[in-house]
Amino acid sequence: MSSLSASDLTAVSAAPQDADAQLDDDYRLAIRIKDVRVDYRTIVNPRANTLRHTVTNFGRKSKDRKVRMIHAVKGVTLDVPHGKVLGIIGANGAGKSTLMRAIAGILPPSSGEIVVNGRISTLLALGVGFNGQLSGRDNVVLGSLAAGLTRRQVDERFEQITQWAELEHAIDLPMKAYSSGMYGRLAFAVSTHLEPDVLLIDEALSTGDAHFRRKSYEKMQELVGQARTIVIVSHGLAAIKEMCDDCIWMHQGEIVRQGKPDEVADEYLEFQGVPRPKRKENAEDETADDDVDPLDDAMSMEDI
Numbered sequence: 533m534s535s536l537s538a539s540d541l542t543a544v545s546a547a548p549q550d551a552d553a554q555l556d557d558d559y560r561l562a563i564r565i566k567d568v569r570v571d572y573r574t575i576v577n578p579r580a581n582t583l584r585h586t587v588t589n590f591g592r593k594s595k596d597r598k599v600r601m602i603h604a605v606k607g608v609t610l611d612v613p614h615g616k617v618l619g620i621i622g623a624n625g626a627g628k629s630t631l632m633r634a635i636a637g638i639l640p641p642s643s644g645e646i647v648v649n650g651r652i653s654t655l656l657a658l659g660v661g662f663n664g665q666l667s668g669r670d671n672v673v674l675g676s677l678a679a680g681l682t683r684r685q686v687d688e689r690f691e692q693i694t695q696w697a698e699l700e701h702a703i704d705l706p707m708k709a710y711s712s713g714m715y716g717r718l719a720f721a722v723s724t725h726l727e728p729d730v731l732l733i734d735e736a737l738s739t740g741d742a743h744f745r746r747k748s749y750e751k752m753q754e755l756v757g758q759a760r761t762i763v764i765v766s767h768g769l770a771a772i773k774e775m776c777d778d779c780i781w782m783h784q785g786e787i788v789r790q791g792k793p794d795e796v797a798d799e800y801l802e803f804q805g806v807p808r809p810k811r812k813e814n815a816e817d818e819t820a821d822d823d824v825d826p827l828d829d830a831m832s833m834e835d836i
């Protein structure tokens with residue numbers, strides 16, 4: 533991967549707007565993010581990073597403790613109109629998941645403002661919100677009620693959710709007995725069957741076996757067809773290109789590019805030192821871009 537200096541990439545920023553324009557936008561937009569910063573406060577103690585030190589100093593407060601602020605998201609401004617599918621790409625540690633957690637309301641921004649218009653459903657980390665001690669059944673019911681569904685709606689959707697996840701046989705087991713793939717399947721099924729206005733998905737397409745990855749991808753396309761607003765974080769660039777209307781590339785907490793998924797993803801690949809995939813002009817070439825399976829991990833940055 534090439535190293536990046538501030539002059540190589542400039543953060544994308546939004547123009548200021550007046551109060552009327554803001555009201556229009558509030559109506560038109562599903563998500564409005566205005567100059568959002570998210571900082572993590574961590575305690576660093578270089579000498580304490582050994583087992584010996586931890587054991588011998590157990591219960592004592594170390595004098596070497598230092599507070600370090602990690603600026604994970606640095607002044608991001610972004611609008612997502614209703615019915616659009618936004619992809620977020622970027623290297624490990626770029627701030628993608630942090631931004632998603634802030635949009636979901638799990639992590640309050642250190643400064644700035646986030647407004648989400650509509651019912652939000654999240655599929656962020658596997659099983660966030662699930663309780664391992666409870667059965668799959670109880671988790672589906674509680675998760676759906678917590679998301680704002682009525683008891684009647686939950687009853688109506690319960691069968692669909694368990695059937696989609698193909699977990700009827702395991703639905704009464706405590707979820708701590710589930711494999712990570714089963715966990716992911718149920719999490720995906722719940723979040724996508726809640727009929728959210730805004731769906732946030734962080735790397736969910738990479739969970740499960742090949743059958744479920746395909747099924748998840750098709751479910752997402754169904755939601756895209758229903759004009760739901762979706763934000764997807766993924767290292768699978770082919771899926772981003774296939775599904776998204778718009779794409780942002782985050783780097784070190786900032787948005788450095790925003791635009792058509794094809795163009796932003798190719799530029800990102802090039803920056804990472806990976807050759808651009810061949811484009812359609814080369815239609816006779818079997819390796820042309822359009823022939824790439826959107827679920828093919830060959831396009832995943834995890835492999836780079």
Ligand SMILES: Nc1ncnc2c1ncn2[C@@H]1O[C@H](COP(=O)(O)OP(=O)(O)OP(=O)(O)O)[C@@H](O)[C@H]1O
Nearest residue numbers: 572574602604622623624625626627628629630631
């Ligand atoms: N709980 C935390 N406490 C302290 N720092 C954190 C925490 N979570 C993330 N960070 C830091 O915030 C920065 C952004 O992390 P984040 O997980 O948002 O990146 P990401 O783009 O989602 O990365 P990846 O592609 O690896 O998932 C990183 O420097 C990371 O070390």
